[in-house]
Amino acid sequence: MPPKNTQPKYRQIADYLRDGILDGTFPAGQPLPSEEALAKQFGVTRPTVRQGLSELRASGLVEAIMGRGTFARSPHSRPSHTRPRGVRRAPDGRYIEADGIRWTDTEPPVATRTDAPLALADLLRIPPGEPMFTYDALQTADHGRLRQLHRTYVPFSILADTKYEEEAPPSAPELYSALSDLGHELHFTEYVRTRMPLPDQAQALRLADGVPLLHVIRMTLAEADKPLALEEFHLPGDELELSFRL
Known part of the structure; x- marks a missing residue:
């Protein structure tokens, strides 16, 4: 029995x-x-x-x-979207995303001042509490079917003695050209992890219950790996995989 x-x-x-x-x-x-x-x-x-x-x-x-x-929903099935990660420079000098997707901000990004929390200050190698220009954007593509949250941080100290002491710099990706025009030779590093979304993130990205986020941190670096800016991307983690060319 x-x-x-x-x-x-x-x-x-x-x-x-x-x-x-x-x-x-x-x-x-x-x-x-x-x-x-x-x-x-x-x-x-x-x-x-x-x-x-x-x-x-x-x-x-x-x-x-x-x-x-x-x-x-099978954990073994292939995702619907594969997104190449990285930044490349077009022949006209513009910096563009490797995935080639044309993202649209749902609202024009506005620079706000925030003070660097400990974790971000460590990555940017600045004192905790240093002021930063911060941009937040909900971005869509493919008639709204693709969505991501994009946040850009630029420490004030990076912009000292430049024209951006008096005016806010552009948000990324235009930020890359602005930093390059200041004489920096740019390269990039990304960190990827997963976590469950906060309620407002789940709502903005239209995530079903139980769907995690892909949390991507992109560092914009100059010579000697000096950090210039930090970006956060929050992406739906259910029907998406990221690819990196090594």
Whole structure:
């Protein structure tokens, strides 16, 4: 006689669906059994089914689409978009993104003053609390289907004794040309990690429950790896992979 499953019913439902998604019983992109069918199969109420589904949403294995149902998401499937990372210089001297995507700011970026927190000050090699020009932008492409949050930081000390002591510099990528015009030979380094989004980030990027962020930090560097500026990109982490040419 097989041992009795003593796990809570919602956990049994989550395990059943998880195993089915991972072994292909429920293919990625296909609807899962309805709440009503699962409730009948496991002899539970629909709130118990929803509790099991919420576990899978938190791990990114299912996606709920309003008015259509709940769909499987395989961790093994290829993402919909591959984004080459990096910056290159066009023949006309402009700096452009390696992915070639033409991003549009939903609103014109406005420079604000912020004081460098400890983590950013360490990366920029400036004292904590040093003032910085900061730009925030929600950017879209492909008729709004692609979205990213982009933040640019430029320490005041980098702009000392330049025309930008009296006026704010442009935001990136125009910032690169402005720094180059000041006599800097630029190169770039990026750091990539994942984390779960804050509520306002999830809303701006239209992320489903359980979808992480790709958090990219780009350092703009001059000679001897001197940091000039720092950018943060927050990208949806579900249907996107990043590629780097080595």
